[in-house]
């Protein structure tokens with residue numbers, strides 16, 4: 001089988017190939033390039049949850065690489081799936097996994113390349129039902145809503161398992177939706193599938209035409225990670241993280257930094273247990289050599305030290321995503337260095353204590369010096385620091401203080417190479 005995905009398909013381990021006969025055919029689409037999408041755990045999670053169901057076949061697609069995209073546009077050939085090079089428009093459901101709002105334009109490009117009309121009212125029974133889920137869609141669905149038939153706010157686990165019965169109901173025994181049926185759904189409430197997992201007392205509002213729509217989970221708690229946590233299901237050297245086995249050790253975050261959407265979107269933090277983590281590695285459909293422990297705040301996992309020790313005992317290399325300075329200890333830093341991590345990332349965010357207090361991140365700001373010292377003692381020689389500018393109440397003095405802080409860090413730790421990343425604060429609705 002040849003096609004635009006052949007190069008990637010050849011190198012993949014763990015991809016699922018199922019016979020489509022009589023099953024619900026879902027194309028899982030990531031609105032960015034293959035290497036970005038394959039580094040996204042949400043995509044892997046939904047891929048597994050769908051393919052675990054005997055009556056569902058799920059295949060993936062992505063935005064093709066620039067040369068191939070140009071070729072598709074020139075020849076008029078439609079975008080296809082990675083697994084079988086089937087045209088995306090043949091799906092019963094086209095499900096987008098959208099982590100960031102910046103991917104919304106990618107959704108439109110992917111629809112266009114798949115020969116699927118952009119607007120629901122222009123789609124007929126011949127076109128897939130177009131749905132979307134993911135962090136961006138949960139946090140801020142309005143910009144993409146006019147292009148979707150439905151959207152799935154909240155955790156994938158709350159929706160994916162019941163997708164076949166939902167599809168059979170909404171399309172009346174599996175029939176695809178007609179144009180008038182799609183057209184009549186216009187509001188958030190009409191288009192939402194499944195429960196909206198928001199902590200009681202932490203309601204999420206969406207405004208449209210000046211009117212406020214309020215959503216809550218009706219008292220339901222978010223699901224626990226009692227099943228296997230999200231992990232790499234298909235290993236490929238072409239992912240942004242290469243052949244690192246990504247493993248979700250926690251979802252959401254116990255901290256409440258005022259600028260951060262994570263705790264508001266996901267509610268209370270959930271942690272995978274050490275047993276679940278080891279089981280996820282043991283049952284992976286390929287040998288695991290290097291593990292990327294993923295969580296918004298991995299150092300706050302109650303068993304993080306035991307997890308690192310267990311991975312070292314198994315002879316595995318591992319890395320942790322961005323570390324929270326005030327929960328990074330000297331022991332943890334030693335374990336991280338032993339696990340093979342050469343660069344750590346810390347996020348003091350700002351250069352002054354006043355602004356750190358204003359954004360609710362005082363502890364992480366004050367303890368960043370200790371964390372860098374622990375890292376240096378452990379033999380880590382590269383530290384990446386994240387900062388933000390444009391925060392409410394920020395003054396010129398606050399911004400200049402970032403430069404002074406970096407100079408002082410370099411002076412105190414001449415053996416460490418510092419890299420600063422400064423991004424603009426983006427207010428969220």
Ligand code: SF4
Nearest residue numbers: 253255256257260296
């Ligand atoms: S620690 Fe990080 S993930 Fe947690 S609330 Fe603060 S910024 Fe967000």
